Amino acid sequence: MRSVCKLLAGRVAISLLVLAGVSVLVFAIARIIPGDPARIALGPNATAEQVRKLREQLHLDEPVWIQYGFFVRDLAKGDLGVSLYTNRPVTTDIAQFLPATLELILVAGIFMIGIGLPLGILSARYRGRAVDHVIRIASLLGVSAPSFVWAVILMLLFAFFLPLFPIAGRISTDYEIARATGFLLVDSLLAANFAAFGNALWHIVLPAFALALSGIGQAARLTRANMIETYEKPFIEMARSYGFPEKRIARRYAFRPSLIPSLTILGLDFAAMLGNAFLVEAIFAWPGLSRYGVTVILRKDLNAIVGTVLIISAAFLIANLVVDLLIAFLNPRIRYGQESK
Amino acid sequence: MRRSLAIISANPMSLTGVILIALVVVSAALADFIAPFPAHRGAVVDFANFNQPPKWPNIMGTDLVGRDLFSRILYAYRISLILGVVVLALAVPVGIVAGLAAGYIGGRTQFVLMRTTDVFLSIPPLVLAMSIMGVLEPTLANGMMAVTAMWWPWYSRLVFNITLAEKEEGYVLAAELIGASRLHIMFREILPNCLPAIITKMTLDLGFVILIASSLSFLGLGVQPPTPDLGSMVAQGASYLPDSWWLTVFPGLAILVAVFGFNLLGDALRDILGADR
Amino acid sequence: MNAPTLDIRDLRLSFAGYSGTVDVLHGISLTVRREERVALVGESGSGKSVTARSVLGLMQSLQETRISGDILFEGTDLGSMKESERRRLRGTRMSMIFQDPVSSLNPVFRIGVLFREVLARSNPGISAREARERATAVLSEVSIREPDRVLDSYPFQLSGGMNQRVMIAMALVNEPALLVADEPGTALDVTVQDQTLRLMHRLVLEHRTSVLFISHNLGIVREFTDRLYVIYRGRIVEEGPTQAVFQSPGHPYTRALLAAVPRITRNGIPEFDADPALFDAPRIVHEPTGDRP
Numbered sequence: 001m002r003s004v005c006k007l008l009a010g011r012v013a014i015s016l017l018v019l020a021g022v023s024v025l026v027f028a029i030a031r032i033i034p035g036d037p038a039r040i041a042l043g044p045n046a047t048a049e050q051v052r053k054l055r056e057q058l059h060l061d062e063p064v065w066i067q068y069g070f071f072v073r074d075l076a077k078g079d080l081g082v083s084l085y086t087n088r089p090v091t092t093d094i095a096q097f098l099p100a101t102l103e104l105i106l107v108a109g110i111f112m113i114g115i116g117l118p119l120g121i122l123s124a125r126y127r128g129r130a131v132d133h134v135i136r137i138a139s140l141l142g143v144s145a146p147s148f149v150w151a152v153i154l155m156l157l158f159a160f161f162l163p164l165f166p167i168a169g170r171i172s173t174d175y176e177i178a179r180a181t182g183f184l185l186v187d188s189l190l191a192a193n194f195a196a197f198g199n200a201l202w203h204i205v206l207p208a209f210a211l212a213l214s215g216i217g218q219a220a221r222l223t224r225a226n227m228i229e230t231y232e233k234p235f236i237e238m239a240r241s242y243g244f245p246e247k248r249i250a251r252r253y254a255f256r257p258s259l260i261p262s263l264t265i266l267g268l269d270f271a272a273m274l275g276n277a278f279l280v281e282a283i284f285a286w287p288g289l290s291r292y293g294v295t296v297i298l299r300k301d302l303n304a305i306v307g308t309v310l311i312i313s314a315a316f317l318i319a320n321l322v323v324d325l326l327i328a329f330l331n332p333r334i335r336y337g338q339e340s341k
Numbered sequence: 342m343r344r345s346l347a348i349i350s351a352n353p354m355s356l357t358g359v360i361l362i363a364l365v366v367v368s369a370a371l372a373d374f375i376a377p378f379p380a381h382r383g384a385v386v387d388f389a390n391f392n393q394p395p396k397w398p399n400i401m402g403t404d405l406v407g408r409d410l411f412s413r414i415l416y417a418y419r420i421s422l423i424l425g426v427v428v429l430a431l432a433v434p435v436g437i438v439a440g441l442a443a444g445y446i447g448g449r450t451q452f453v454l455m456r457t458t459d460v461f462l463s464i465p466p467l468v469l470a471m472s473i474m475g476v477l478e479p480t481l482a483n484g485m486m487a488v489t490a491m492w493w494p495w496y497s498r499l500v501f502n503i504t505l506a507e508k509e510e511g512y513v514l515a516a517e518l519i520g521a522s523r524l525h526i527m528f529r530e531i532l533p534n535c536l537p538a539i540i541t542k543m544t545l546d547l548g549f550v551i552l553i554a555s556s557l558s559f560l561g562l563g564v565q566p567p568t569p570d571l572g573s574m575v576a577q578g579a580s581y582l583p584d585s586w587w588l589t590v591f592p593g594l595a596i597l598v599a600v601f602g603f604n605l606l607g608d609a610l611r612d613i614l615g616a617d618r
Numbered sequence: 619m620n621a622p623t624l625d626i627r628d629l630r631l632s633f634a635g636y637s638g639t640v641d642v643l644h645g646i647s648l649t650v651r652r653e654e655r656v657a658l659v660g661e662s663g664s665g666k667s668v669t670a671r672s673v674l675g676l677m678q679s680l681q682e683t684r685i686s687g688d689i690l691f692e693g694t695d696l697g698s699m700k701e702s703e704r705r706r707l708r709g710t711r712m713s714m715i716f717q718d719p720v721s722s723l724n725p726v727f728r729i730g731v732l733f734r735e736v737l738a739r740s741n742p743g744i745s746a747r748e749a750r751e752r753a754t755a756v757l758s759e760v761s762i763r764e765p766d767r768v769l770d771s772y773p774f775q776l777s778g779g780m781n782q783r784v785m786i787a788m789a790l791v792n793e794p795a796l797l798v799a800d801e802p803g804t805a806l807d808v809t810v811q812d813q814t815l816r817l818m819h820r821l822v823l824e825h826r827t828s829v830l831f832i833s834h835n836l837g838i839v840r841e842f843t844d845r846l847y848v849i850y851r852g853r854i855v856e857e858g859p860t861q862a863v864f865q866s867p868g869h870p871y872t873r874a875l876l877a878a879v880p881r882i883t884r885n886g887i888p889e890f891d892a893d894p895a896l897f898d899a900p901r902i903v904h905e906p907t908g909d910r911p
Contacts, residue, residue, distance in 0.1 A: 018456065145593065145601075146559070152593050153590070155582065160582070235721065238724075241714040241716075242735075243705040244709070245705070256726045276556075293468075297472065297474070332725070
């Protein structure tokens with residue numbers, strides 16, 4: 001356990017370092033912006049005096065590194081500045097929109113793991129047979145289209161052609177749920193409103209599945225590849241020599257060791273959904289971070305861009321930390337402080 | 342080489358991949374001759390014939406201002422392919438040099454280079470490209486730059502991992518013993534051993550670059566109208582679902598076909614070249 | 619019934635590959651009688667490991683193998699059994715020990731978990747406690763002094779010799795009639811290998827287990843087996859009681875094998891008494907035959 005703590009401490013330190021790097025990078029990107037952000041924010045009708053004041057307020061006249069100093073100081077206080085587009089603190093904006101996006105991503109993640117891994121196991125176990133070919137082609141198709149294309153196709157098929165699912169939105173307007181966490185699936189349960197929970201679940205299935213499709217394909221492909229590698233290991237032959245059924249060998253003896261190398265990549269894929277969620281939200285009119293993010297980017301709203309990217313990167317790093325912990329938990333070599341070669 | 346060709350043509354999946362890629366490349370290259378309405382690549386309006394479902398001669402229907410979708414898709418392929426090739430041509434060398442240097446030299450070089458890589462990899466790819474596009478003018482060149490910025494770290498990590506393993510190999514030690522220079526060892530000894538993995542990844546990535554670029558333009562952050570682009574075509578059609586389904590479905594499938602082709606071939610190459618990720 | 623534990627009759631095996639069929643076994647016949655320890659000796663590539671795996675039925679499930687001939691286990695033809703019946707024998711009536719103990723034990727499970735699952739092969743309803751007791755008992759039989767610590771360990775936490783003992787204990791815990799040992803301990807240090815082989819030898823004598831011992835090491839074979847078969851290029855070239863073969867080897871290949879054992883004598887390292895070119899490494903002999911696709 002002690003080595004896990006040590007490992008965790010090391011990873012947290014690296015993550016913070018990386019996050020600092022991200023802040024520099026994002027800040028640099030935001031400052032190479034052509035045009036005057038203050039002028040853009042205030043619109044063409046603002047007076048020169050108003051623009052000058054805003055520039056001062058935003059420290060835009062200082063050298064870039066001093067601007068960065070101000071930025072870091074505010075960041076330490078949890079202050080990401082005020083969005084020039086909504087005129088509200090960026091943190092407030094993000095707190096409002098992020099939960100819907102996270103909810104979508106989490107459900108998609110469940111699809112990715114719950115569907116992708118079993119498909120990969122099946123594919124590896126029946127390598128070279130018809131099942132394997134079907135799964136391989138399907139998972140390759142899954143990764144071959146951006147999630148907005150899947151969103152369009154799924155919506156046409158399962159919301160219009162076969163009206164099984166709603167077309168857009170998070171929940172029907174008939175339901176009033178008090179906002180506690182911002183996660184509708186959680187809030188409806190907290191309010192013990194199971195009808196609302198069912199309704200929210202019904203709304204999330206299609207967008208989450210569209211978001212998950214490439215992840216499912218990736219998970220299946222990765223699991224298959226790693227399982228096939230594991231199948232060559234002597235301990236699988238040993239398990240066969242003990243007459244364990246093939247099903248058990250696949251699910252237990254081959255899957256567990258192959259899951260470990262898959263997890264890192266799956267963590268990255270899961271995190272990539274943070275970006276892809278933007279695409280799916282746009283199609284399904286999902287009230288998440290997407291519209292806000294795209295709008296602030298198009299409006300060149302510096303504080304909001306920097307804040308959004310930082311928050312997303314932090315979420316990304318946290319997801320990777322969780323994956324590292326999971327790996328440590330699953331891989332006894334790491335848990336007992338013996339890093340594998 | 343002949344063996345590779347034999348394996349590719351013997352495997353139905355990779356053969357399909359080659360055929361799909363050939364179709365895409367040929368239709369992009371010969372768009373001027375194939376497209377029934379070459380003029381529709383630009384800002385043309387034909388309001389008498391707008392938003393029509395597929396029927397002859399508009400086999401994929403017409404868009405909101407009456408342009409032939411099929412012709413526009415062919416020209417969009419051309420831009421997507423150019424973008425993909427340019428992005429990889431820029432990103433791969435950068436990634437290779439960074440990865441080789443970090444892996445072979447080690448020490449502080451490794452720390453700086455690989456942590457920089459980590460920083461880039463810590464921003465979800467699409468978000469990084471979006472924020473770059475956000476501050477730049479949305480033009481094709483800037484789009485290429487944004488995608489390149491998010492792409493090179495994958496190659497530096499790939500090459501770094503292989504270099505770490507290879508530099509312990511006997512042939513590298515032998516080269517060091519006879520006094521070969523660092524540059525020689527990095528580029529003439531280690532690099533050739535990274536090539537199978539790099540080529541495989543490039544094939545797969547050509548598809549993914551097209552995919553990401555279309556995502557950017559879908560969000561309005563890529564190639565701007567009237568230049569035809571698959572992603573922005575889907576975005577424009579999305580509000581006319583389900584009635585004008587052809588506006589989204591055909592450009593969407595066009596992306597799928599191209600990316601699927603590169604993925605099929607990339608998979609086959611991985612098997613032939615025996616390259617792991 | 620007095621049928622031998624294992625009776626292999628004219629076993630032929632080939633692999634179908636991209637470039638044609640490769641014949642590996644050209645009609646192997648061998649018998650392991652009850653409580654007999656029989657060696658199958660040959661160099662790498664001679665087909666001895668393939669023979670061992672065929673006995674367990676591990677080769678038959680591969681798509682690319684073509685196999686013919688009969689393998690009789692305690693008088694029953696394994697080829698006539700259903701796959702599930704066959705599988706039921708593995709790990710219960712017959713078991714196998716592999717070359718490399720460390721990589722043959724699944725790295726993500728504790729030894730105790732592996733033991734319990736092996737025990738459940740013959741007794742599916744076995745309780746955790748009962749399994750633990752049986753495992754502890756058999757581990758002390760292989761001279762493991764702290765069975766509890768070993769049972770709570772992962773394979774990588776134990777030494778190679780320890781893993782080898784665990785594997786021997788595991789192979790014998792269900793009291794199989796036949797133990798197939800495929801070059802046991804070749805991956806270990808010579809002294810550790812010797813120790814564990816002695817342990818194994820003692821145990822199979824006590825448990826009256828028949829053994830098919832696959833090896834290229836004649837010194838080991840001489841010490842631990844009653845009878846031996848010499849396999850060369852997928853054919854049995856010589857058989858007989860171990861001591862007799864050692865005293866008067868009949869086939870020139872056997873003589874060459876014996877001569878290849880390093881011994882320090884007054885004359886130094888012995889010379890081949892026949893043309894070495896006759897005894898090329900077998901793998902070059904398995905050239906493709908049959909139809910090319």
